[in-house]
Amino acid sequence: MIESSEVQDAAQAIGQRIIVSKAGSELDLVPAFTGTPAALLIAGSPFFTRQRDQLVALAAQHAVPTVYEWREFATAGGLISYGPSLTDAYRQVGVYAARILNGDKPADLPAQRPTKFELAINLKTAKALGLEVPPTLLARADEVIE
Helix, strand or coil: CCCHHHHHHHHHHCCCCCCCCCCCCHHHHHHHHCCCCCCEEECCCHHHHHCHHHHHHHHHHCCCCEEECCHHHHHCCCCEEEEECHHHHHHHHHHHHHHHHCCCCHHHCCCCCCCCEEEEEEHHHHHHCCCCCCHHHHHHCCEEEC
16 A cells, blocks of 8 residues: 555655645545646545445546556556556465465464555546656556556
């Protein structure tokens, strides 16, 4: 999960300013896209995942380049996603479940952080926003949606 303090620190290091908006209901989503933000970063959360289609539609409606944490947003029409692989995380849950069923104590299993991250780029959305994605970024992508 993206920590806003880390994003703030990274932005400051390159001379940019970040404004953090928090949303807890559908009514909080529209204001984040108004006021002409240069770009948005949508962190991964169950709430945002449930609102995926609305968030992607708002980004398109307001022509705001938006980066998401989960690949599923890019496949739904979002511009770019970069974050942990949900498929890999679910696989690891299965491995742990099997270990527990085979007698391992849950408290003895180490906590793990994601090790596989995915970059997905939606070129159709980039074109609609009038953006050209650098070839070096396309070469690093795990998935390019055309």
